[in-house]
Amino acid sequence: SCGGTMHDYWGVGKATKEMLPMIAVPTTSGTGSETQSFALISDSDTHVKMACGDPKAACRVAVLDPLLTVSQPPGVTALTGMDAITHALETFVCKKSTPISECYSLEAWQRLTSGFPGVLSEPDNIACRSEMQLGACFAGMAIEASMLGGAHALANPITAYLGTPHGQAVGMMMPHIVRFNSIAVGDRYARLMRMVDPLNPPSSDPSGALFALLQGLLRESGLCTSLRQLAGWPTSDHDEKTFILKMAELAAKQWTGAFNPRPLSVSDFVDLYLAAL
Template identity: 60%
Template sequence: MSPFDFRPRTRILFGTGEFARLGEVARELGGTRCLLVADPGMVEAGYVQEAIRTLKARRMDVFGFHEFEASPSAAMIEAGRAFADPLQINLIVGLGGGSSMDCAKGINFVLSNGGTIRDYWGYGNAKRPMLPMIAVPTTAGTGSEAQTYAVISDDATRVKMACGDAKAAFRVAILDPKLTVSQPAALTAATGYDAISHALETLVSTRRNAISECFSREAWRLLNDNYERVLANPSDLEARGAMLAGASLAGLAIENSMLGATHACAYPLTAHYDIAHGVAIALLLPHVVEWNSQVA
């Protein structure tokens, strides 16, 4: 049997309406001055205002950072650091899709440990403690809330830098299916396909083990049973919840295993042709499955 080192680091709170507990959870982590990292779409959707309300109800000062885009770059991380630096932040909330959560992690690296994000490319390069973080995903896709890596693009080369550290784990992830209902169908389709590929690639990876297989299999069951359901009926909260939970479990599978050729081939498509990650994955996964089937 393959060796493993399973260390759960993130408390996962799941349920419809759990978003309202953000302030309470933030207080439990000792937060009083919160950096809220949320992409501009979250402001438009009204989720940022809702987050501010629940945080302020617990007497927290909240500072919103929204100046970043999908697939955040090193320059965007630096802008976030410069914004947060004078604010004496003691808690970070990442609210949104994978970009918001990766951006929150990236800012945390440089805010708490100095230097530039490039210094954290690889694993375990943060020498000082990092600020506690809460993740609130609004897409059922990356599972970044369950992982210790942030993927940040180099502005000049567009190379994706995977920056990881055990200290970069979110302390709490709040999974509220209600938050995923408002996303457009195309985003549901693309992010959902990404989550499915996470479940599949971790399950067939040579790095799989008894722990990662538990997460891969249950993630696959939830995602496979509900992907078409959420596309047919976007307001089906039961199916939305299954997708959100499945995406997180697939994220845990990545954390304990490894991705495969689909992701390796998809990154250049995103870097050089601006194809959304989930779309690039959807384009490539059937071909990689077929290619692997010759030896499986």
């Protein structure tokens, strides 16, 4: 609508005129982009994700029909579901979280954690599909009102260098960023775990319980839990060490990492990748 290249719109409010109206009809339950005014475009040379946001880019209408998500292949259901769950988690604890965004994050978390196991075991379960679609939508609204965090910064280099689907990459790294963040936002993770099982909340190590929950969802989804399980991962110790440093340096350049509740350095990213081996 406005001409030029995507680089011209990197940032916020760069659209020069009104854009064509959009109506979103999601067929997956993942990004929640139907409620957002941002597009994330990867630079083909640097692999840095450019966040291009403008209110003019928001959809005018979003139609959520869970029947349209039933035909997803199981792998797509798993990948998009894990992505939505990480959105709910990261928006709840990020530096830009607000009382308003927290309402969206918590509603998303409640619906996603109850609906995800159901769509994995019963793909035709419309009630669970509805929970997932609404949960992903609320998580998208939470992103629009706040931001993401370290798991997305860790995931982007994995996708850029290995071609790993985003849901796999971010889902795999989310448990490890939970452990890293626990000293800063452990009380928030405890609140999330109380929502999962109000009658038997973890008392001693809620962050560890959340770590285990996320790892369990990955396994239940048939997704990888270790970097070494990914296609294209280096096979020699030397190549692996070099590759991890390369990924850590790119992760440190990702804009989402700046909003993580605990500061992240290149060495922190290295340690997090090592933890995920």
